[in-house]
Amino acid sequence: MSPADSAALAAEATPVEGKYVYCIIRNDRSREFGEIGIGSGARVYTVSHNDLAAVVSDTPIVIYDPTRENVLAHEFVNETVMREFTLIPMSFGTVFRSEKDVLALLKSTYQAFTDVLDKMQDKIEFGLKILWDRDKVVAAIERDNDEIRRLKDEITRNAASSTYFARMQLGRLVEAAMEEASNRYVTDIHEQLKDVSAASRSNKVIGDRMILNAAFLVDRKDERSFDERVKAISLQYEDLLTFKYTGPWPPYNFVNIKLKLEKAT
């Protein structure tokens, strides 16, 4: 037997019996979503129990690394499904051993899924990350804050004689003013988005330039108003802040069902 033959045999021996689950939707007929699944375009289809369905694709029983490629495949399926359905996203990498195990999930969690689907009906999520340019914010503070401007002028005028402590004090004042500015921006932005969103959630900021990492739950009917509001705010702050605005997403940050799952051996 050639090495190529034995490799082919090994590939065949790997059973493609598992189900990768992307999300849960309300749908009582079987549906196909095309060959867009994780792992080089697996066929995406539904497994139904009464009026609930899990959107799945066949997969070998493996652990998927959260690489950009894999995460994008997971998200792309959910985005596709989202065009037609309200959905409850499953966490990345959820694999069941068989269709029977997927049905067991739908049956045992039927009521909770139904409740959440009702609550999330016609809701979508937007992500908003805001980063600031430290130098520009410091410049704005030095321009607007009298005390800081005076102290800075003084240090500049008496460069030779100005003490270490005067510089220290300036540094402390600037730090405090920056924190105050960050809180003020974030509060103002939340305030402006309040009447066009149903809920919001702030996540931990990433890195030292980010001042806001938030998710907003928005009614589909408010999508355009939310969009326009974000654009207006980013114009208002364009000299100081960088906006990373993404979506619409499935309500990843607003669905909190504790699934009672255990490792299948």
Add this chain to the structure above:
Amino acid sequence: MGLLTNILLSPFLGPIWGTKWTLDKVDRVVREELTDDTPIKEDLMALQLQLEMGEIDDDEYTRREAEIMQRLREVREWREKFGMSTSGGPVRVAEGDESP
């Protein structure tokens, strides 16, 4: 730092007891370090942000992502060795969910 301080500031422990205590402590600290994937996930998110902001290119991203995936796999292996829960991999509905 904390560990070293504890060892240095423990003059009352006899040699045998002291050694055992130290090993337990090392074991716990090392175990926490080996099984915590939070900093790795934060690194991954920071890397993603750098790509989105155009601060690194695709090649750089792919190279550093591979390193992070390797670290995640190592943590997962340690968690399995210690019998801790892991994310990813096959799951099923837990039985006897009404029990305390």
